[in-house]
Amino acid sequence: MLNKEARQNHSQMQDPNDKPKAAKEKAAEEKAAKEKVTDPVCGMDVTTSAGAERLERSGHVYYFCSAECREQYEASPDDFDG
Numbered sequence: 001m002l003n004k005e006a007r008q009n010h011s012q013m014q015d016p017n018d019k020p021k022a023a024k025e026k027a028a029e030e031k032a033a034k035e036k037v038t039d040p041v042c043g044m045d046v047t048t049s050a051g052a053e054r055l056e057r058s059g060h061v062y063y064f065c066s067a068e069c070r071e072q073y074e075a076s077p078d079d080f081d082g
């Protein structure tokens, strides 16, 4: 009946959407490369990018909003761990 016809029309409409969908997936991949983590010193959200302040300690990489926070963490990391 009418419903069947409507469903066919819908599936036909999905074909032109294939290309934009692929572009969307690529954008999602680029987004995933930049992760959001928390600055252990001030608790701010930090985006992990190439220029971000970071510090490696015991195999874990910490990210900071600024050099000041990184220096604070470096000075007394035990105050901020956990």
Ligand SMILES: [Zn+2]
Binding pocket: 039, 041, 042, 043, 044, 064, 065, 066, 069
């Ligand atoms: Zn901070």
